[in-house]
Amino acid sequence: MTTKNLLQAIGEGLAEEMRSDETVMVLGEDVGRAGGVFRVTQGLMDEFGPFRVMDTPLAESLIAGAAIGLSVNGMRPVAEIQFADFIPPAFDQIVNEAARFHYRSNGAWSCPMTIRVPYGAVPGGALYHSQSVEAWFCNTPGLKVVAPTFPADAKGMIKSAIRDPNPVLFLEHKRTYRLIKEDVPEEDYSVPLGKARVHRGGTDLTVVSYGLMLHTALEVARKISNEYDIEVEVVEPRTLYPLDKETILDSVKKTGKLLVISEANLTGSFSGEIAAIVAREAFEWLDGPVMRLGAPDVPAAAFAKPMLDFFVPSAEKIEAAMLELARY
Amino acid sequence: MTTKNLLQAIGEGLAEEMRSDETVMVLGEDVGRAGGVFRVTQGLMDEFGPFRVMDTPLAESLIAGAAIGLSVNGMRPVAEIQFADFIPPAFDQIVNEAARFHYRSNGAWSCPMTIRVPYGAVPGGALYHSQSVEAWFCNTPGLKVVAPTFPADAKGMIKSAIRDPNPVLFLEHKRTYRLIKEDVPEEDYSVPLGKARVHRGGTDLTVVSYGLMLHTALEVARKISNEYDIEVEVVEPRTLYPLDKETILDSVKKTGKLLVISEANLTGSFSGEIAAIVAREAFEWLDGPVMRLGAPDVPAAAFAKPMLDFFVPSAEKIEAAMLELARY
Amino acid sequence: MDLKGARTGHGSVGLESDDLLRMYRCMLLARKVDERSWILNRQGKAAFVISCQGQEAAQVGTAYNLRPGHDYVYPYYRDSGITLLLGQTARGQFLSLLGKKEDPNSAGRQMPGHYSSRELNIVTASAPVGVQYPQATGSALAFKMRGEDGVVLACGGEASTSGGDCHEAMNFAGIHDLPVVFLIENNAYAISVPEKMQVAGSIYKRAEGYGFPGVEVDGNDVLAVYEAARDAFERARRGEGPTLIEARTYRMTAHSSDDDDRRYREREEIEGWRQKDPIIRFEKYLEEAGLLDDESKEEIAASIKDEVDEASEYAEQAPYADPEEAVERVYAEG
Amino acid sequence: MDLKGARTGHGSVGLESDDLLRMYRCMLLARKVDERSWILNRQGKAAFVISCQGQEAAQVGTAYNLRPGHDYVYPYYRDSGITLLLGQTARGQFLSLLGKKEDPNSAGRQMPGHYSSRELNIVTASAPVGVQYPQATGSALAFKMRGEDGVVLACGGEASTSGGDCHEAMNFAGIHDLPVVFLIENNAYAISVPEKMQVAGSIYKRAEGYGFPGVEVDGNDVLAVYEAARDAFERARRGEGPTLIEARTYRMTAHSSDDDDRRYREREEIEGWRQKDPIIRFEKYLEEAGLLDDESKEEIAASIKDEVDEASEYAEQAPYADPEEAVERVYAEG
């Protein structure tokens, strides 16, 4: 057991799966020689060679499409889309194709493939290296969308994703890559897809969050526990789609209040789905409005730091929202 | 004033705009000689020639991208995507490009363009001629997404869309093309984007719906008014994004109950956003859970009629949901 | 007119008379299944028909080089000539046409023509045009990585070359010399859009820009197609990389049963191409080669008619999947 | 080694000495703005730099054929040589580099290198590689439909040809003989990925497959580029259609300030290309032609240094947009 950050944990999970299953391979732009623009795949090409760790042309539809073709011919590809912002050209291959092979062939074919997608706002990233793209994919039956936040979870979940017989979109918030380290087991283990995690028990309100926002939410939750004796239960979905609604509903039925926090521009974000489920299925337990906090409805984070900081929900805004709801 | 169906009303709106503004043009697959696979653009090529009514290659990214380039060089293109299911290759050009020209250039550039998108399940259409794709686009600031259902609205709104300085996605439910006829004014008029329409006053519950489901909902609302004296207020957003939430909230504040009905597979559909807004902003007025009805979470409608019918929310299911909520 | 037989002799391409008769029967079967499908459509029994008519030579000539269940195939919606040759049956085609539970492709989920067979390595096809090409390169890469001699066939109409996927795939195939053959069945129309509004330059010539061979072939001459495809598959199996085959042919029916082609093309043009009907041409060749006479022709026709009758009747009687089946098998288990 | 001057004589391509000196100054200005940008980056003042270094000849040689504010331009993120020639200023570049409110491209919203100018018809550029090509064909079509003589220039690196958009655009441009010039600045790398893993066959040869000319040109020879581009623009203005120009050059810096290119290329390779530096080559040509001597060279260098000093200082002092500006101008009004 050593401490690792998110980036290292994912890289280690990849390497272990590649060692234990020779059909596992990695493909994407700059994943080989360069080890990925974020260095997640560093060292893999040296160990596994230029086919199992393949630098592809700059063509996202090809990357996703080739991964499909590999997956139906005996391989377990892990494709990398360099930045979430560049996934749109692969949209067709992911939502219309990979997600439907199983259904449309009545179960004859399926696509065991993983697509890693670094997302989220970072300083200097601006409009096209910042987006939270989960809403685009969480209306696609046949696809799984996961977004672990903590290193140990991520390592266990990249393994589950690779072993899953379905296409899995694996979202990694770029700003959390090096944000924290934690103990990550060395032995083989996996963390199941489709299970939420309760980070912190609480009675006053439920917060659902993931990615960078989860870290901020946990911080603020500790702070207002100390300062105001308000106890926030923090739930991390880990898998967004299909969603573990039971864990969320159980929590809300206990606390009576829900605040969903994500970094996506609010309207039409996946937070709406979570809010809608709770407004329907935990209505009788609700002691306050179902609240959401997200980025403003603008195309994405701007380059200039002041505008970026204005875009990403801050600890202050999160604290204000928690207090408002707790005191409702 | 003559009665027209949806298809004719849109075609007439297009023709009138092309007559009054020579920068307006149409492009897409089979829109020319053939007049469109649904015949919406029938006769336009004869009247306006093969450039202003252009048959494009089978390349949706090109269609959307060329429309952008036309729009920034003095034209007002109306692009047709033959079926909503085939819009994914154009996703990048729409959400990453057209929707952002204005914002990213700090207002210097903008894309006055319209994209017509026939959507929705039809008998025999199966997985790839059936989808409701609105959720993919309703998280994209800079884009407008409209979905009129009635002929007179549609004619007025296609005109507004064409005249709008922003990119507008114009959704047309295929199964409503010939479903009803109504009086459609001959004179020049327009129906504003961004304004919902209340089809029917009611005090017991609010239903929000659009497309084929709106027609079914209106029918069922009349039926349960007759049979049970339950009065349903039916609100049609007409524009989905940005949403006219005031009209919806006003209605729910009056009735205390909301049911959102769409044909999209439920989880992650745009209905969640509408539900979330109400659960937040009309919480104090709610007398029952915020309900949604949609298709099951499967890739899309199947080819075989029995499975298709199971997929699309039926009048029976809608009636049951309305009664359940009204009696809550 | 153009009613000439195949120009390539079968001896020179290494085919025996048995091979030729198998090819002929398969072409004719595909045609007859298709003709019956239109009848079922007119009778209101089949909601939708999409045809192979005119393209049987291109399909059968190519597919005759495949090893069913070994090589991978990405057919497109007109390729019933290919799937029948590989081992799908007339019965299967009609079950699919009518969307019945036993439809081998999708159990009634997909439209007819969206082929699939796990056993035959026919990878599940869909409607979005062109998506198969990147997928095909992936399957080819898997063969190459494992050092196997499998090859991949990916097919589409000429309009399937207009989308980005086709280009991305050809570039990738060229970079890694992948064992994949791209068969473009250029039938002159994409629904109503004629080739000159669809294709700049020439499709087969584009291969050169990717560093691999592109060949143009008379798509109505089954032996010429066979020969071009044989070279391409051999090249692929030798590890030398991809080939692009452009088979020039003609769509003899409307685009589909939903289409009315009188809106956009002249009857004379169609008549002209009827003179080049690939089945009539092949018949003529076989007759001249002494491999077919009136009697054997009738025998084959009769056996096909029986097969088609039996198959369509079976399919008509067959049940639909239960409505609730619509929610099954969204995710794979295990 | 390769430190030779331009091979094309300026007389033969119809350029006057004034033209040459304007081109030279612009190339040098682009270089010096870029060099200063890296200094600002190392000082912690500029979050991100993306460079034109090595590509100035390809850019200036091409853009010298444009009529600013008349023709449309779709540059890519390295094209500061183009935008400076068209009329953007050093000050503007630094304002953009530092994300200040007066940034002419986006008022601090976009990364540096994402050019835009309504007045100069520089269409707002973005990061997704290749999206500009279909857009450029649309703008070209608008010119053609109105019967105007405007032309469109669309630029990208060699990897921008790998995505489907490039292909879809070339096909469309070829079908309608659109007045568009595609300039591919092939600098041998896409971040870390070398050309041989990116491009099958050859880029310029692909044009033939679309039925229009493709030319390969030494991208470090500004006069050769000028000549190729002049022919292409003239062709476009005559209504004869598109041209694809592949300018072979080299990226002299890391991909960006976020990249460490020691991971994937040898120092010797870079050194080799330094010997072919397009600015040094052009200097040599100008000296040999008697158009530049030590004195005038120093004069130009000094004036550029002043300009760069002034511009970077101005930009450093300039204010950011207010944070709340982030929510403005999402939709156009009116």
Ligand SMILES: Cc1ncc(C[n+]2csc(CCOP(=O)(O)OP(=O)(O)O)c2C)c(N)n1
């Ligand atoms: C991406 C996409 N866009 C549009 C369509 C609608 N469509 C179906 S077939 C077709 C024409 C295809 O023409 P071609 O590739 O030449 O094949 P053919 O039908 O002529 O055999 C079109 C436009 C589609 N299926 N997919």
Ligand SMILES: Cc1ncc(C[n+]2csc(CCOP(=O)(O)OP(=O)(O)O)c2C)c(N)n1
């Ligand atoms: C669609 C897309 N995918 C990936 C990226 C990330 N990316 C930015 S530049 C680049 C390499 C581009 O190479 P090339 O086109 O040769 O231009 P160069 O930078 O070499 O001038 C990549 C992969 C992107 N911007 N857009």
Ligand SMILES: [Mg+2]
């Ligand atoms: Mg065709």
Ligand SMILES: [Mg+2]
């Ligand atoms: Mg490059």
